[in-house]
Amino acid sequence: xxxxxxxxxxxxxxxxxxxxxxxxxxxxxxxxxxxxxxxxxxxxxxxxxxxxxxxxxxxxxxxxxxxxxxxxxxxxxxxxxxxxxxxxxxxxxxxxxxxxxxxxxxxxxxxxxxxxxxxxxxxxxxxxxxxxxxxxxxxxxxxxxxxxxxxxxxxxxxxxxxxxxxxxxxxxxxxxxxxxxxxxxxxxxxxxxxxxxxxxxxxxxxxxxxxxxxxxxxxxxxxxxxxxxxxxxxxxxxxxxxxxxxxxxxxxxxxxxxxxxxxxxxxxxxxxxxxxxxxxxxxxxxxxxxxxxxxxxxxxxxxxxxxxxxxxxxxxxxxxxxxxxxxxxxxxxxxx
Numbered sequence: 001x002x003x004x005x006x007x008x009x010x011x012x013x014x015x016x017x018x019x020x021x022x023x024x025x026x027x028x029x030x031x032x033x034x035x036x037x038x039x040x041x042x043x044x045x046x047x048x049x050x051x052x053x054x055x056x057x058x059x060x061x062x063x064x065x066x067x068x069x070x071x072x073x074x075x076x077x078x079x080x081x082x083x084x085x086x087x088x089x090x091x092x093x094x095x096x097x098x099x100x101x102x103x104x105x106x107x108x109x110x111x112x113x114x115x116x117x118x119x120x121x122x123x124x125x126x127x128x129x130x131x132x133x134x135x136x137x138x139x140x141x142x143x144x145x146x147x148x149x150x151x152x153x154x155x156x157x158x159x160x161x162x163x164x165x166x167x168x169x170x171x172x173x174x175x176x177x178x179x180x181x182x183x184x185x186x187x188x189x190x191x192x193x194x195x196x197x198x199x200x201x202x203x204x205x206x207x208x209x210x211x212x213x214x215x216x217x218x219x220x221x222x223x224x225x226x227x228x229x230x231x232x233x234x235x236x237x238x239x240x241x242x243x244x245x246x247x248x249x250x251x252x253x254x255x256x257x258x259x260x261x262x263x264x265x266x267x268x269x270x271x272x273x274x275x276x277x278x279x280x281x282x283x284x285x286x287x288x289x290x291x292x293x294x295x296x297x298x299x300x301x302x303x304x305x306x307x308x309x310x311x312x313x314x315x316x317x318x319x320x321x322x323x324x325x326x327x328x329x330x331x332x333x334x335x336x
Contacts (some may be wrong), residue, residue, distance in 0.1 A: 004124045006162065006170060008294040009034055010258040010281035013104045013201060013231030014058035017172055017199065021122035023048035027160050027172050029062030036065050038280040038293070039072050046073040049120045051112060051127075053158040053174030055082040057089045064089060067096045068151045074105075078112045078120075080132070082153055084141045112158045113137045124164055131159040131176065131184050145183060154200065155179040161193055162298065169298050171196040171221055177204070178213050179284055185220060195296065196223035196301060198246075201230050202238025202257075214245035218253075225305065232259040243324040254309065255325035256291040259283045264290070264320040271321070275311030284295060290320070 004021035009172070011030030018038065024047045029035050039047070047066075053059055066072055082090070089302055101108035113134045120127040136145060141153045149155075157174035173194035176184075184191060193329035199217065204210050218226070226246060230237040240263055246253060258281070260268065261305040268287045276284065295306040307315075316323050 003123065004164070004298045006296045006298060007038065007279055008016075008197060008229060008258070008292075008296070009038055009226055009279075010283055010289060010293045011035070011058075011229070011231075012259065012282045013229075013234040014062075015053070015172075015174065015197065015201075015229050016059075016062060017170075017197070019122065019125060019127075020044075021124055023122055024128065025120055025122065026050045027068065028053050028059040028174065031058050031061040032282070033062065033065045033314065034280060034282045035062040036069055036072070039066075041280050044072065046075070048075050050074060050077045051120065051158065051160060052079040053112075053160070054080065054153045055085040055087075055090050056102045056158060056175060057087055059174065060093050061089050064093050064096065067093075067100065074100075076107045076109065078109050078116065080112050080137050080140075080156060080158065081110050082141050082156075084153065111137070126163040126166075128161040128163065129158060130161055130189055131180060132156045133183070133187065134204065136180075136183060145179065149182070151179065152177065157184075157199075159184065159191065160223070161191065164298050167285070168193040169195060169303050170296065171223065173197065173199045173217075175200045178208060178216070181213070181216060181220070187217070191220050192222040194223065194226040195227065195305075196221045196229045197229060198238070198242070201227040201235070201236045202242050204239070204242075210239055211241045211245040214242040215249055218246050218249040222250075223253065224250065225256065226250075227291075227294055228255070228257040228261075230257055230259050230261060232283065233262055236263075236271060237325065238263070240324055247325070256294055256305075256307075256312065257325075258291055258294065259288045259292040260320060261324065264316075264323040264325075266322075269315075269319040273315055275307045275315045277306040290315070 014030035016030035154177040279293040
C-alpha cells in the first residue's frame with residue numbers, strides 16, 4: 001500500500017500544503033503558480049478539497065491561478081468570510097468561486113470551523129479543524145472575542161491537524177496570532193503534533209511579543225520538527241527572537257526553512273544545492289532554497305522527511321554561516 005504524503009511547498013512568502021492519499025487535499029494555496037506547477041508535475045488532475053485558512057493574499061492567490069488555468073478539476077472549496085478584506089485578489093477569488101459554484105463546476109462553501117472535523121478525511125488521514133470555533137468565526141475579523149480582545153483575520157485563522165491512527169503528525173496553523181492561540185488554549189484544545197509549521201512565517205506585527213508567542217506555541221504543539229515557510233528577503237523572517245525562543249523551549253528541535261533566510265546567509269550559494277527533494281520549489285532556480293519543498297511520508301510508525309537531516313545539515317554548515325538554527329551549538333546537536 002502506498003503511504004499518504006504531505007508536501008509543504010516552497011511558495012516563497014506564503015503557505016501551501018498538499019496531502020495526497022486516496023484523494024488530494026490542499027490546505028492554503030500560497031501566492032503565484034507554485035501550487036499549479038506542483039500539481040501538474042505530479043500528474044494530479046483532480047483536487048478533492050481545498051481548505052483556505054484565511055483571506056490573506058499569500059494564502060489565496062495560488063487558488064486564483066488554479067481556477068484561471070482550468071487544467072485541474074476542483075471539487076470542494078472551504079473558506080471563512082472576512083468582511084474587512086478588500087484586496088483585489090480576495091475580490092477576484094470570491095467572484096470566481098461564486099461563478100464556478102453557480103455553473104456547477106465545483107462546490108464553494110463558506111464556513112471552516114471545528115464543526116467540520118471529519119468532513120475532509122482521506123482513507124488513512126483524519127483531518128481535524130482545531131480553530132476557529134463556530135462562535136469565533138461567526139463574530140469574524142473586526143469584532144471582539146468573549147474577553148473583549150479584538151479579532152483580526154489572523155485571530156480567526158483556521159488551524160488544521162493531520163492524524164493517522166490517532167497519532168497527531170502535522171499541525172498547520174495558518175497565520176494564527178496570540179489572540180487566536182489564547183482562544184485555543186482557553187478551550188483546552190490539544191494542538192500537539194510531531195511536526196508543525198510555525199504561524200505567520202516566523203514573523204509578526206511589531207507590537208507582538210514574539211518570544212512569548214513562540215514559547216506558547218512550541219509549548220502547546222510539542223513539535224520535534226518545526227517548519228518556517230518563508231520567502232528570502234521578505235518581512236525579515238524568521239525573526240531571530242522567535243527561533244531563539246523555539247530552541248529554548250525544545251533545544252533538540254529540528255528546524256527547516258523553505259528558503260534561505262538573510263539572517264542565516266547574506267549571500268546565496270554559488271552552486272546548485274544537491275540536498276533538495278525532486279518536488280517543485282519556487283526558490284530552486286535562483287538558489288534561494290534552504291529545505292525547499294518539504295516532503296513528509298505519513299507512515300504509521302515514523303513519518304519520514306525530505307530533505308534528509310544529513311544532506312540538509314551539510315548544506316546549512318556550508319552555505320549558512322550565520323544560521324539561526326545553529327547558534328550556540330556547543331550544547332545542541334546540529335539542526336536537531
